Amino acid sequence: MIRPLLWCTTLTIGVLFSISSVAQQKKKLPKINITKKNSPDSLNKKSAADSTKKSSLKNYSTLLKKARTTGGLFKVHQVETDYYFEIPLKLMGKDFLLVNKISSVPLAINEAGLNKGMNYENKVIRFYPNKLAKTVWVKTIVPQVESPKGDAITQSVKDNFTGSVIENFKIEAYSPDSSAVVIKVNKVFDGTEKSFNDVFTNIGLGTSPKSALSAIEQMKSFPGNIVVRSLLSTSVTEGQSSIPVSVAVTTNLLLLPENPMKPRFADNRVGYFSTPRWYFSDTQQKMETRELITRWKLEPKVQDRTRYLSGELVEPEKPIVFYIDPSTPPQWRPYIIDGIHDWQKAFESAGFKNAIQAKLVTDTADFDADDVRYSVVTYAASPKSNAMGPAVVDPRSGEILESDVIWWHNVMTSLQYWMRVQTGVIDSGARKNQFSTTQMGNAIRFVSSHEIGHTLGLKHNMGASAAYPVDSLRSQSYTSRMGGTAPSIMDYARFNYVAQPEDGVTNITPQIGVYDKYAIAWGYRWLDTQDPRKDLEVQKSWITQKQNDPLYHYGEQQSGLNVVDPRAQSEDIGDNAMKASTYGLKNLQRMVPQIENWAADPGDSYYQAGKLYMAAIWQWNTYADHVIANIGGYYLESPVAGDGKNAYTPVPKKMQEQALDYLKKQVFQLPEWLFKPALLAHTFAVKDTPLGPFEYGPYNLKREQQYGLMYSLVSDERLLRMLEMESVYGKDAVFTVSDLLSGIHKTIFKTTMKGASLSIDERLAQQNYVDVLLVGTDKLMEKLNKKTLQPARGPQANLPELCDLTPRAFRDEKTPVEKELRNVFVTSMARTSDVAPAKRGALMEILNLLQKKKNNGDQETQSHYNDLILRIKQNLKIN
Structure with a gap:
């Protein structure tokens, strides 16, 4: 299988050399005489x-x-x-x-x-x-x-x-x-x-x-x-x-353009893609560096500018127009068009009406989808389940010259699995293998709106969903009034998995929200000046008006493998992951027994049921992942002088304790309802691969799922962040590494402390936990990786990119996605931190317990203890 490396734009690559390294090499360089010759x-x-x-x-x-x-x-x-x-x-x-x-x-x-x-x-x-x-x-x-x-x-x-x-x-x-x-x-x-x-x-x-x-x-x-x-x-x-x-x-x-568009300087409190710009002048004492947001050139017509500045809605001199690929199946075209037109309300907040339009390709004489003058929603016949919204940008000004949405045909499979797993219990239309045109069309409309948001210059706002209280997502009146699952469609908020059957909530699909309208107004409202520096104070004042309202909060996307701010996660909704995940599990527990009825009609194979079962298991995993991010998490802000905000605030201790309590019940002790023998008699969980469908045995699946979550929970990065906060605020004020490891130990080895025999799942949990500690201590002692030269950011490095619309159940986890995402650097020389003694101390505590209890329990339990004892001794080099 050929696996190309995909990106929407190509970076202009340069190499950054330190002055010291050049100086060290100076004597070795041959002398070059530059003459007229x-x-x-x-x-x-x-x-x-x-x-x-x-x-x-x-x-x-x-x-x-x-x-x-x-x-x-x-x-x-x-x-x-x-x-x-x-x-x-x-x-x-x-x-x-x-x-x-x-x-x-x-x-x-x-x-x-x-x-x-x-x-x-x-x-x-x-x-x-x-x-x-x-x-x-x-x-x-x-x-x-x-x-x-x-x-x-x-x-x-x-x-x-x-x-x-x-x-x-x-x-x-x-x-x-x-x-x-x-x-x-x-x-x-x-x-x-x-x-x-x-x-x-x-x-x-x-x-x-x-x-x-x-x-x-x-x-x-x-x-x-x-x-x-x-x-x-x-x-x-x-x-x-x-x-x-x-x-x-x-x-x-x-x-x-001979005269580039007047740029607008970026502010990292509003989520726009940007391109870098350096300014030199005689009056400076240092070079000025700026980021220019990427946006379309929307300006009122000259004759309308007075009306515009007085607050009247006017049409832009040149509207944004998207053409719908004629290859798009006819039944989906109206929904894709609706998803584009949904942004018209957002542009009204910037003072423009009919600013964004969608057109079908009819008899336009010189239309060519490959012509950069036309922005097109391109429909791709492909087995891939995804979509993306790249743009062509003038790097001198940040002006979007043309933009496209690439729409993979199989994106509908992702939408179907999300809706069935997350909302099938409360929405009878989201249960069967085949959805109605209306049901699927409304979901397509949501994805269309999301991708168009990227083509307008907007980044993901993964922090938007934290603005809605979890219990409000169960309110019919609140969800109808606010719309969707988050104040921004640029979040990966997906569908409302919190609402329970008795709540009567029907507005369960993401929609363009108040943040999106605010962000469009901030980026596109026309200001009658020639110098972008004069616009800065106005731009800042717009942010100041909204800075204390969580509905307008921007939470930058983070690496899914190392989430720092638990408010800005992918696929979560609500302001409390523990509460939201608990509601989600209730619906998932109702859904699992229905898998066969929903996915296998009489005479059908259980293939679709197996795939739906895999999606359910990964949804359980996703809920746990959302909870884990709270432990060792920081609330990240981008403060400016005078706004009273802190850049890094540890997640409150009580909330981290709640997170550990959730994990004790749902991860350290695997839920029995998720692995019911009645369902397993007909199908195991199924995942498609290039070699065909793979059927995953339940024991193997339990082991892999639990191991991955435990490994994330005690990762070096997480423990180091906890130590950072302990060093700043003191041991009593924060949830510490000791609190975490002690809580895990008391739960996983509870039966061992009683001297009773262990079940196969209890042995599995102990094996997984000991192994992640062993791997962690080995990793801490590895030599530091050699530093390599890093490519410099080019002028188009920060443009819209591939959206990850593949459900985790069917994602290729081995393919890394390199992104410039916000993080907290805590990994240098981790082996000299308290992480090493903490992990070794946890292993020694386990070893001492097992040596005392190694003769308790049945034969399987004793063999299990002896195995763990040998592993720990070998790792710690204890004779």
Whole structure:
């Protein structure tokens, strides 16, 4: 199976070297004498001389006598299989954005989640003519730096942030009036050169196109861009097999605006994707660094600006328009359109009406889904269950130039499992294998709205769901008034698993909420100024008005493997994970006995029932995971002077104690109702794999599920965070490492202390706990990893990315997702912290207990004790 590395945008990579490391290497570097002989100017002259000898300009009319020519941004000529650009000299030195997208894929990489419409590489380029050498050079630049034209430092900025040459074209001819040059461009689009398009490296295959099997299929020229479609072929060797791969790619060469949009500076209290910008000036005492939020250019028409500023809703000069892929099944189109139009209310909070629109593709003459002028909801026929909302951004200003939603067909399977497991008990329409069009359509509408939120520049707000009190989610009036499951659709709040059957709650699907309207207003409300710095005080005042209302709180996404702030988790709802999870378990306990009735009609196999059973088990796991995050958790804020907030606040001690109590009942003692023999007689839990469905035995599944949760509970990072808070606030004020380990010990070894025989589940819990402690102590003694050079953030590193819409039951946990997410750095030299003695102390306490009780209980219990004793002694090197 080919597994490409997927991303929506490509980072501009640079390497960060420390001054000290350069100094250490200074003596080892050979001395380089730069003289006129090898200066850039002399090289240009040499190149010009060589070119003059080897070639001469061709006659324009003769060269293009048989050409098919199209006009637009500049003329494109096709002479049989040769393609020429006629680039006006007035466009030399201008900024172009090179945008590469996938247009079609074979089965081999479709299965890995690479599909039509995905943007895999962007870069800013400029063309430069060299008349003496009769060539055109192409440079790529990182437009991250800005300085005033009249300042002395501006020359230094130009010298120290130059572009790099990536390509060279021979000038074939000049236009008849000498206002343009003609260059042959086949090599950068047919796979011969990778300077404009390195698709197989960017999607993770690491191969090169085979030129004999690759070709340009079509070129189009439009007023603001050139569109080139190519078929590029390669082969990938896996094991002893060679797999052919042909990918159609579309390259857009887009002329960026002469005057970039006025940027808006980011504030990490409102969740927008951003692109970095550095400002130099003569008046500074240090460089100014800013993040520019990514957003569309929405402005009132000139004649409407007075009305706009007086508070009247007006239509923007250029609305945001999304086209619906004609490949989209007709029954889902209205729901996807509704999901787009739902954002119109949010834009009204920014002063615009009809700001975002959705259109079906009818007879638009020059419509092309690959044309970067059109934003498209692209429907991908794929077994993958996901969706994403990437954007094409002008890195000079943060302006979103075009945006797409990639909609995988199988996203409906994820929606179905979530609804059945989370709400099937309270919603009879969410039970069977096949949903009604209305039931599925409303869920599609929610995903459409979420993904469109990304295309508008909004990040995930995983902290939004914590604003709703858990008990309020059981209130019919509250949920009807507030809508959905959280104040932001950009949370992964999913569906209302808290509401009980007797509550009568019907508004159980995520919707655009008050935070979303606030965030759109903050990012898009037009201000009549020319300097983004003048907007800062206004922007800050908008935040100040809402900063103490939890409905407007932004909680940045965190790594799912190391959640720091338990309020900002994926797939949780409510302000108390213990209470919410308890309600969720009640519904799950009602649902499990119904699995066969819901998923297997008479005559059906139990395959669907097995998959639904696996989803139920993982839902139980998810509830426990939400609870664990409270232990050793911090509430993270982004305070500013005067707002009275703290950056790091430990989760209250009582709440951490509640979390441990939940785990004692639901994890250390595995719930019997989840593994009922009646269901297991017909099916085990089933998970699809590339090799076919795997049926997981209950004992193995118990062991793996419990082990993973225990490992997370006593992870080094969690214990180190607890030690940090103990050092700041004192032992009596916080939930300590000792409190945690003592509580675990007393629960898991309760029966051992009584001297009674252990059940198989009790032995399993002890084996899992001892093993995570053993692994933890081994890990603490490992040598520190060698430090490596890290790539620098490019101007497009913080753009919308793949949404994780796959239920945990069916997710490939072995595929890491690298993200720049907020965390607290606590891992350096962990072996010198109190984590090591705490874990070893826990092992010694267990060892002493087992040695006293090793002759108690039945034969299985005694053998179990002796095994644990041997393991601990070997690990601690005790004879």
